[in-house]
Amino acid sequence: xxxxxxxxxxxxxxxxxxxxxxxxxxxxxxxxDSDKAQALIPDAFEVAEAAPGQTQLTIVVVxxxxxxxxxxxxxxxxxxxxxKGQPEAEVGSYIHKLPVNQSFTCEAGFKIWGxxxxxEEIDFSYGDNNATCKLSMDNKHVLxxxxxxxxxxxxxxxxxxxxxxxxxxxxxxxxxxxGSGEQALxxxxxxxxxxxxxxxxxxxxxxxxxSAEPILSAWTEHMQGSFGPSVKL
Numbered sequence: 001x002x003x004x005x006x007x008x009x010x011x012x013x014x015x016x017x018x019x020x021x022x023x024x025x026x027x028x029x030x031x032x033d034s035d036k037a038q039a040l041i042p043d044a045f046e047v048a049e050a051a052p053g054q055t056q057l058t059i060v061v062v063x064x065x066x067x068x069x070x071x072x073x074x075x076x077x078x079x080x081x082x083x084k085g086q087p088e089a090e091v092g093s094y095i096h097k098l099p100v101n102q103s104f105t106c107e108a109g110f111k112i113w114g115x116x117x118x119x120e121e122i123d124f125s126y127g128d129n130n131a132t133c134k135l136s137m138d139n140k141h142v143l144x145x146x147x148x149x150x151x152x153x154x155x156x157x158x159x160x161x162x163x164x165x166x167x168x169x170x171x172x173x174x175x176x177x178x179g180s181g182e183q184a185l186x187x188x189x190x191x192x193x194x195x196x197x198x199x200x201x202x203x204x205x206x207x208x209x210x211s212a213e214p215i216l217s218a219w220t221e222h223m224q225g226s227f228g229p230s231v232k233l
Contacts (some may be wrong), residue, residue: 032055062076
C-alpha cells in the first residue's frame with residue numbers, strides 16, 4: 001500500500017483523501033455486449049457481467065463546485081470490472097474515459113490515482129426538471145446527455161472501489177460517496193443521449209448506445225465524497 005498522503009500538483013499541495021464537499025451528479029446506465037466492452041478494457045481487468053453476455057456501461061456527468069481538486073465539470077464513461085482471474089474479487093468501477101475542463105484536476109487525477117483525465121470542452125446547463133451536459137473534444141461533438149433532475153432522497157457516505165492503471169500497473173482505489181436531493185429512476189424516461197461526430201462517439205455507437213434504452217437514470221443535487229489512496233494490486 002502506498003504511504004504517500006500528499007502530492008504537489010502545479011505548485012499546490014493535495015492531501016489524501018481529497019474531499020468533495022458539494023457537486024451535482026447525473027447518471028445514465030446502459031447494458032452493452034460484454035465482449036465489445038472487454039475489448040476496451042486493459043488486460044489486467046475483466047468486465048463483470050450483469051446478465052449473460054451483457055455488462056453495464058454508465059455515463060456520469062458531474063458539476064463539481066467545492067472540491068479539493070477545484071471547481072470543474074467532468075464526464076465519465078465507466079464499466080464495472082474485477083481484476084483478471086479473480087472471480088471472487090470485489091466488483092469496482094473502471095473509468096474508460098474521464099474528460100474534465102480544468103488542467104489542475106486533470107494532472108492531479110492522473111498522477112495520484114491513474115484516472116484517464118484529459119482537458120476538454122464541457123458545458124453544463126440546468127432546467128427545472130433536468131440537467132444537460134455537452135462534451136466536445138478536438139473541436140468535435142462527442143455527446144450531449146440530458147437526465148432528469150430532482151429527488152428528495154438522501155444517502156450516507158459509503159465506501160466503493162475503483163480500479164485503474166498507474167504507469168501500467170493495476171491499482172485499487174478506495175472512495176466514498178453520499179448526497180442529498182437524490183433520485184434513481186428505472187428505465188429511460190427523460191434521458192436523451194445525442195452522439196456526435198468524434199471517434200469516441202463512434203465507439204459508443206459501436207456499443208449500441210445510439211439506439212439503446214437506458215436501464216436507469218440517477219441524479220444527486222448535492223453530492224459529497226472523498227478519494228483515498230491507491231493500493232497496488
